[in-house]
Structures are given as C-alpha cells and as structure tokens.
Amino acid sequence: MKIDNVRTMVLVGPDDHGVGGQSRHWHVLLVRIDTDAGLYGLGEAAHFQDQTLGVRQLIEGKMKSYLLGKDPFAIRPFVTNMLYGGLPPHQPAQSASATPFGPVAWAVSGVEMALCDLVGKALNTPVYNLLGGQYRRRLLVYLDRSTPADLNDLDAWRRLAVEAREDGFTDIKFDLDYAAADYTADSWNRSLTLPQINRIVERLTAVREAAGWDMEIAIDGHMQYDVQSAIRVAQELAHLKLKWFEDPTPVVNPDACVAIRAKSPIPICLGEVFVAEQFRLFIDRGACDMIHPDILFAGGLTETRKIADYADLNYIPMAMHNNSSALGIIACAHVAAASPNFIGLEYHFHDAPWIGQIADRNGQPLFEDGHVVLSDEPGLGLTLNNEVCRQYLASGERLF
Numbered sequence: 001m002k003i004d005n006v007r008t009m010v011l012v013g014p015d016d017h018g019v020g021g022q023s024r025h026w027h028v029l030l031v032r033i034d035t036d037a038g039l040y041g042l043g044e045a046a047h048f049q050d051q052t053l054g055v056r057q058l059i060e061g062k063m064k065s066y067l068l069g070k071d072p073f074a075i076r077p078f079v080t081n082m083l084y085g086g087l088p089p090h091q092p093a094q095s096a097s098a099t100p101f102g103p104v105a106w107a108v109s110g111v112e113m114a115l116c117d118l119v120g121k122a123l124n125t126p127v128y129n130l131l132g133g134q135y136r137r138r139l140l141v142y143l144d145r146s147t148p149a150d151l152n153d154l155d156a157w158r159r160l161a162v163e164a165r166e167d168g169f170t171d172i173k174f175d176l177d178y179a180a181a182d183y184t185a186d187s188w189n190r191s192l193t194l195p196q197i198n199r200i201v202e203r204l205t206a207v208r209e210a211a212g213w214d215m216e217i218a219i220d221g222h223m224q225y226d227v228q229s230a231i232r233v234a235q236e237l238a239h240l241k242l243k244w245f246e247d248p249t250p251v252v253n254p255d256a257c258v259a260i261r262a263k264s265p266i267p268i269c270l271g272e273v274f275v276a277e278q279f280r281l282f283i284d285r286g287a288c289d290m291i292h293p294d295i296l297f298a299g300g301l302t303e304t305r306k307i308a309d310y311a312d313l314n315y316i317p318m319a320m321h322n323n324s325s326a327l328g329i330i331a332c333a334h335v336a337a338a339s340p341n342f343i344g345l346e347y348h349f350h351d352a353p354w355i356g357q358i359a360d361r362n363g364q365p366l367f368e369d370g371h372v373v374l375s376d377e378p379g380l381g382l383t384l385n386n387e388v389c390r391q392y393l394a395s396g397e398r399l400f
C-alpha cells in the first residue's frame, strides 16, 4: 500500500462564545491522506484563524512530496524525519537544520493524525491500540467557559457553571486574564492590581457557589502575568479549591514557573504549545505540577504518548489542551485512552454546535455525561459529516 494523495480542506463558521465570551469566526483545517489501496486517513491541523502561518503550505508542499509513494505504516520515521532530521546521506524533507517546533510541528501533527487513522483502518483496529492499548474508554472532558461577555453580571458567571453541570460536565475552566479585564489598569506591565484581584475573587466565588464544591474548576492565565502577580492571585483564590492554574507567566522561562510553584497553593499546569523537549526541560526543573500537551502542537499522537510517559515517570498527571473540532478531540481521546496519567481533555466549542458535528461516529453523540466514549471501530472510528462540511466550507474550498 502506497500513499497517492495528500489534501487539505478549510471550514469556517461562527463561534458565539469565544475568549471573553465574545463571538468570533473559527476556522478548521482538515487533512486527508489517500492510498492506492483505496483506504484513506483523516486528520486535523492547527489553523490559528487564518492561512498565513504556513501550516497548510507545509502539508501540501514538502510533506506531500515526501509522502507520495511511501508506506503509510512508517509513521514514526515520518515524524522523526520532519522534526529531527537524519544524518547524511539521508535527505531530510525540511532542511539540514531540523525544526522541531512551531508551524512545522503543527503541520506534522495533522499529517501524523491522518496516518494513524489510516494505519488503524488498515489493521482493522482502533488507534488507541497503536498507542499501547486502552486504559479506559470513557475520557473525561473539561469545558472551557472563558468568561461571560458581561463581566459585571454575576448571574451570567453562575449560568456558565450551572449550564455545564446540567449538560453533564463535572470540570470547567475560566480565563483569568479576561475575568476582570474591565479593571486592567495597564495592558503592558503584567501586573494585577488589588481592585482587579478583588473582582476576580468575587466573580470566581460566584462560580464556585453556583457549581457546588464537587465540581472541578481550573483557571488559565494565558501566559500574561509577572511572578508576584501570579503568586498573589493564586493565594487570594486558594479557598476556591481550584484544580489548576494554567500558564501563569510566559512559558519560556522554567525558573519563573519554579518560583510561582513554590508559593502557589494552586497546582501549576502548562505546556499547551510545547514539544517533547520543552516538556522534558520543565519537568526536569520541577516547573509544573501537571502537563497540558496538545496533539495538534506537539507533533501528533505518538509524540504526545512519549510526553505522557515522560511525565508519568515523574508521577505528573496529564491534562490535554485542545481547541480542535470533533475530529481532533476524538483523536485526543485515543491518546488519553492509552495514557495512564490522563486526567482531563479540553473542549472549547460547546456554544458552536457545528464544530462538534464535523465528525460522525454512526450517530454516536460527541459527549456522553461529560465524556468522549470511544468505540471499537478501526482507526479514529469516524467519518466526516459531509452535510456539515459542505455547509461550512470556506470560500474557494472543495469538499474531500
């Protein structure tokens, strides 16, 4: 069996509850790899709202020309070649200087997902079996709620928690940097003022009271703060029993995260844009309590399994960052199923139903009681919902 085509397709549509509760448009970049045996695999790649970052061009350019005529079973050699290169006379597909992060890793991730789906179908087994086998078939999902659009409306904060609970979810997350954006005194100095901290505490306390004490609530700092502001707000929120404080500072400096972790009563979770080597650095330095990889940024499902196992060797749990569609979150669930230290999988698009309907699993709902429930179907166990894809096809795109 040889690969005989690699294609991409972009969908676009509304998301009524983006960051800060604001409406926005969301793009989805899908990948399809075909073979001369008639089998094909589907993947999703990080798109970041537009087509200017080169991900699509990498997939349809260098990666396609590398893959044409090749055996789709050689998944790890593909990833290694693209991210880490090889000694001469091996000819790397990218350049002599391997680039193991950024848009190259994002493009690799989408292609690798499609190869995993394809190989699972070829072997007539679910992708989680390619990744070591299934610890669990129900994968806990946490909903990203960001904030309400009207920050002063405490009932709107409460509703975000209550609606999630009524829809079967036990875990939710809010965006700390948007939580009192109406009190930001200086957009550039990374500091929280006392009035701003007070409003954050009031609003998240309203959420906790509405959610009850058995619901898990996490917060995301979006890499915005200085060390002392992160420590101060974490200490003021200690009584709310939060699950984690994500990305308190820019995550290029493990020492800053070590300093925060030493004084934060809330566990520190990070790594949504990391590749494996960055996780190794932060874990070795004691800079995190939990990791938060994204299979669309880390280099794919098999790279993320490697990251999960490195964390597990250090007894560090793994939550999974995710802002992909139904297709990507099902792929995440296969990694989660095969990783012993998995504790939760993110989903952003509870308020944009079309994004959750892109993939079809014989009519099985995307979530059941706040979980993705995996089947025994081969590959990722899904097909594209062509009706939804046709409806949201971006201008100038062709359906696979």
Ligand SMILES: [Mg+2]
Binding pocket: 220, 222, 246, 247, 272, 321
């Ligand atoms: Mg985040």
